[in-house]
Amino acid sequence: MQKVLVICCGAMSSSMIARKVTRCFAKLGLNIQVEACDLANSERFMEGKDYDLYLISPQIKMARDHLFNCAQKLHLQIAEIPAPLYVPVGKGMNELVEYIKKLLNPELPETTTEMV
Numbered sequence: 001m002q003k004v005l006v007i008c009c010g011a012m013s014s015s016m017i018a019r020k021v022t023r024c025f026a027k028l029g030l031n032i033q034v035e036a037c038d039l040a041n042s043e044r045f046m047e048g049k050d051y052d053l054y055l056i057s058p059q060i061k062m063a064r065d066h067l068f069n070c071a072q073k074l075h076l077q078i079a080e081i082p083a084p085l086y087v088p089v090g091k092g093m094n095e096l097v098e099y100i101k102k103l104l105n106p107e108l109p110e111t112t113t114e115m116v
Contacts, residue, residue, distance in 0.1 A: 002104050003033050004032065004051060005037060005050075008039070008059065017086065017096070018035050034100070047074065055081050079103055097111070
């Protein structure tokens, strides 16, 4: 199983998005689990090194440099979620699933049907 952590301001919206994305991966037959945490606990989660990918939500751009520096020191894969993909429905959700797939497994083909 591959694990992804979305780091958000309060982990409210990211928790909802994480659940939906995880369901999309299950529908695709991919064993990828997405979880969320708030910015205040992000370093603790990063130090645990329990995730294959760490994603920064658009609303915490102010912490981007700090999170990227922490990830670099810990040799973790980190990326920002583009704002248009950070929506819990429709095309944005489908594009977020594809974005995560490409970051984790660049060789996986794109999905041609909508997952949400």
